[in-house]
Amino acid sequence: MAVYTQVDDAELIAFLATYDIGDLLSCKGIAEGVENSNYYLHTSAGSFILTLYEKRVAEADLPFFLGLMEHLARRGVTCPQPVRNRAGAPLGRLAGRPAVIVTFLDGYSVHHPEVAHCAALGETLAHLHLATADFEGRRANALSVDSWRPLFAPSAGRANEVEIGLRETVEAELDHLEKNWPRNLPSGVIHADLFPDNAFFLGDKMSGVIDFYFACNDAYAYDLAICLNAWCFDDAHRFETEKGTALLSAYRRVRPLTAAELDAFPTLARGAAIRFLLTRYVDWLNVPKGALVKPKDPREYLAKLRFHQTADGFL
Numbered sequence: 001m002a003v004y005t006q007v008d009d010a011e012l013i014a015f016l017a018t019y020d021i022g023d024l025l026s027c028k029g030i031a032e033g034v035e036n037s038n039y040y041l042h043t044s045a046g047s048f049i050l051t052l053y054e055k056r057v058a059e060a061d062l063p064f065f066l067g068l069m070e071h072l073a074r075r076g077v078t079c080p081q082p083v084r085n086r087a088g089a090p091l092g093r094l095a096g097r098p099a100v101i102v103t104f105l106d107g108y109s110v111h112h113p114e115v116a117h118c119a120a121l122g123e124t125l126a127h128l129h130l131a132t133a134d135f136e137g138r139r140a141n142a143l144s145v146d147s148w149r150p151l152f153a154p155s156a157g158r159a160n161e162v163e164i165g166l167r168e169t170v171e172a173e174l175d176h177l178e179k180n181w182p183r184n185l186p187s188g189v190i191h192a193d194l195f196p197d198n199a200f201f202l203g204d205k206m207s208g209v210i211d212f213y214f215a216c217n218d219a220y221a222y223d224l225a226i227c228l229n230a231w232c233f234d235d236a237h238r239f240e241t242e243k244g245t246a247l248l249s250a251y252r253r254v255r256p257l258t259a260a261e262l263d264a265f266p267t268l269a270r271g272a273a274i275r276f277l278l279t280r281y282v283d284w285l286n287v288p289k290g291a292l293v294k295p296k297d298p299r300e301y302l303a304k305l306r307f308h309q310t311a312d313g314f315l
């Protein structure tokens with residue numbers, strides 16, 4: 001369960017009194033997620049999500065994330081909307097952390113996406129990219145190629161605790177990616193973490209997108225590569241071609257890929273694999289005392305990286 005920060009009842013009631021969303025009926029910690037502390041909030045006015053921002057979210061970036069969610073909703077991409085307090089501000093403080101209440105989104109995430117889900121995702125991702133073209137906020141990707149080596153270096157000496165040979169694999173891959181990373185691809189605001197748990201469905205239809213707290217300006221095709229890795233492998237971490245093809249075809253019907261994006265795609269897929277391998281690796285070794293969280297396995301992304309290192313024309 002991702003609850004790093006416990007909220008005291010009296011403090012929560014006082015916090016809620018600064019909003020116009022009725023009285024507290026219940027507040028329960030949420031079992032999913034690894035990044036922030038999330039609570040289901042039920043008040044006499046309805047259902048909401050309360051998020052307390054933790055480790056990787058810089059408070060200065062919150063106006064970008066919250067503004068993006070409002071912008072996307074205006075452009076027809078369904079996502080949670082920040083609730084403003086009586087003073088008109090979307091951002092408050094609770095239990096010593098920046099805190100936001102957002103609207104509750106109906107739908108469920110699929111743990112084992114099928115081909116149809118991958119196609120629906122591709123279409124939604126392309127719409128999301130087009131919808132952000134006129135969003136004025138900007139945020140550099142703090143987890144792109146230049147950040148990977150400094151992220152790994154402090155704990156590189158412990159890599160054998162996760163898998164023998166991991167350190168050598170990561171360092172050789174970083175050498176490769178730093179030399180070959182594509183720099184001038186079509187770019188704009190990307191979600192950057194659109195895993196199955198951040199996509200909601202009602203039947204085969206995608207009903208909404210959540211968790212914009214890694215959104216940033218970067219190559220659109222990198223976002224697609226992140227999704228390919230997260231959606232198109234089976235439980236044994238084997239690539240599933242039909243799902244990959246469905247994802248890319250559906251995306252390309254809405255936003256065609258350029259020749260440069262197609263050429264760069266294998267490199268982007270390797271980068272997308274190492275980015276999640278590294279954050280999972282760091283989290284695996286550093287679970288905060290008392291936190292209710294189940295860290296995600298970095299070896300899943302090592303397997304996906306190895307696939308991309310050897311795959312030749314996999315789509």
Ligand SMILES: Nc1ncnc2c1ncn2[C@@H]1O[C@H](COP(=O)(O)OP(=O)(O)OP(=O)(O)O)[C@@H](O)[C@H]1O
Binds near residue numbers: 033035080
């Ligand atoms: N607006 C919402 N409406 C309904 N449920 C939500 C909403 N926001 C979050 N949830 C629920 O809370 C869970 C955790 O939220 P979220 O993915 O934002 O947390 P996180 O710690 O940032 O996760 P991640 O590990 O994906 O980064 C989601 O999987 C979902 O079940």
Ligand SMILES: N[C@@H](CCO)C(=O)O
Binds near residue numbers: 034035276279296
């Ligand atoms: N989606 C990420 C965790 C949240 O950022 C992962 O699976 O590693």
